[in-house]
Amino acid sequence: MKRILKMALYASLLMPLAACKDDDEEPPDNQPPPVPTLGTLIDRMGRPAINAALIGTFEADANTTNAAKDSYNVSLQASWSGYSANIASSLSILDGLDAQCGNQLLAGPTDAAGRYNTLAGVLAEDQLYVNTASTTCGQYLAVEANAVNVVPNNDCGGRAPNYDVIDxxxxxxxxxxxxxxxxxINADGDGNIHSHTAFPFLAAPR
Ligand SMILES: [Ca+2]
Ligand SMILES: [Ca+2]
Incomplete structure (x- = not known):
């Protein structure tokens, strides 16, 4: 009888174990899971505000503007350089914001065709650069500014939640x-301060 009870007990222990396999368990040998298959691209997540400020922004027809922005959002990296001309056209207008043409980052020294092509090419390559060797982090576009020797610095660059990237x-x-x-506008919303360390990097509810 004792043997039968032991077998029944073992069976009752084994059955739930078999039924409760954890789908989230670690892959074999603690290897990371495979990269998921990507779906259709619907938006970019590189430098902020590039699409809003530079892609078709000053077109007379809103439909043309919207079509350009939609096209930019779904374009794969191999076609990014094709947006340089569109970006350069907007850069020429934005350079005039301070009533002084030619002082924009990387603008050519003379009022000649192609003056804004260098920066347009940089911005078309829509990636955030981070200096991982740096332990000082406080400036959006710091790595890019250092690379072109306009503002030499050792900041890590990238983008943290509280950076005023539009300014x-x-x-x-x-x-x-x-x-x-x-x-x-100096801060998000009513002065919300977002966390730089705790996911999902949101300010406390107000
Ligand atoms: Ca200017
Ligand atoms: Ca601002």
């Missing part, structure tokens, strides 16, 4: 500096 963008595009040109 930095306006400053670079209007006057070739990292600060000084503002959109008049």
């Amino acid at each position: 930095t963008s306006f400053s670079v595009l209007a006057a070739g500096v990292l600060t000084g040109v503002t959109d008049g």
